[in-house]
Amino acid sequence: MNDASGPKKHTAESFAAELRRRIKEGAKGYEAGAKLPTLRDFASSEEGVARGVAEKAIDRLRAEGLIESRRGSGSYVRASRIPRTSPGRLASKQWGRGLSIQAHDSVDPPQAVDVTVGDVVPPSQVAEALGVRPGDVVLSRYRRYVRGRRPVQLATAYLPTDLTRGTRIEHTDTGPGGTFARLAEQGLEPTRFVERVVSRAATPEEISGVDGREGLALRREGSLVFEITRYAYAGDRCVEVSLMVLDAESYELIYTFPADGGVS
Template sequence: MPETARQIADDLRARIESGELVPGDRLPGEPSLVKTYGVAKMTANQALKILVSEGLAVARPGSGTYVREFKPIRRVANDRLSKSRRDAGQSIWSADVAQRALVTDVQVYEAEAPRQIGRLLNLGPGAAVIVRSRKFVVEDRPVQIATSYLPADLVRETAIAQPNTGPGGSYARLAELGAEPVAFSEELRARMPSEEERTALNLAAGTPVLEICRTAYTEDERPVEVNQMLLDAGSYVLEYRLSS
């Protein structure tokens, strides 16, 4: 019985995970898969597309499909949000990428809070927020789009309303304003991207995204930031360290 595309992809994935196929290696092409598994060319093509959509491989037109060379980003929530990190003047992103090449495109502006954001920040109708929109590119690969919303009455005319917030980032500046975030909640879901999102993150067709919404709270439980993040699912490993 011919193997299915999913079974072929599982076999190839196992070879990648075992180290038999290493980053940069060319995967077996459609003719080889057709011969090895006794399947139609379309099935072989679908198997390769599965690995591309999972972020394990990249297709190079006219050349073939190769094991992806980009090392996934390990996002450890506990480390990136630690007070000790921002007290040392380190950004949240330094926990994710360490010494890897990072380029950030930042846009900052004031606007009326969207209804859902206003609700999460406990703002009244028509209240203004400072919006910080960022696109993160690691080693020439777009990996995340993030948009933060902060009460304008709190952060207007501060470094938070500037592209460069300074050492320790926005949370360090909030601490200086007497509104230090000490607790966080995150909601996460996986979904398929819109065409606009797919283009912005340069995603291969069929690649899902991770949508994370984080709210930051002060010691008196005041919400001071909502951050909506969109991650290329193929570029990330999410780690949470929990204790009972």
């Protein structure tokens, strides 16, 4: 029996439940973005939770996506997930008004950094979709997205060079409405999109970066990501293929569509 005058003796399960409750209720010190006490703090506090118990509890909540660890800094309550709402984000009334796709999803959307534009030989499946010959170059637009200081998405868009030469699509800043607005100015407004979404473990390159590019800095190998391949069509022609890798713990994917199978 526990001593009623002393601290409750927690198990990993009971302490995880207590921390989970505090986070979900937004208790003081457990609001989104708050830094959690250290294992030593938990052990020396009134709760007197053993370091091993606290460590297992925090590991459990980290696996649930409620807590994130930052190298050399500690553990933090994870901010709310980023909504990614389709198909509204791709509607012409969004980018046609000069607004970004990301701005549709949130009032505080992730920001594109490390934008790199140049000619590359694309992956074979991209070349096939764009209708270019194997070995031919296309325009590549690479972006890394961050929310606050946290990387949340890597994205590379590929477009045929005959649609990009001499346009702002070749610039790091494509202007109001982005790439789709620039395509529309050429009479190639996207009229249909296809997205393929799979969940998988992140690769080491996606976690740590490659070729001088930073990665998603995920907590460990085996962390899950959403891999999204988006095809943009103007009529029957595929005018862009975008390959995206999203931190699965940072996003929620929301799809809205009518029951009759049409486009909402």
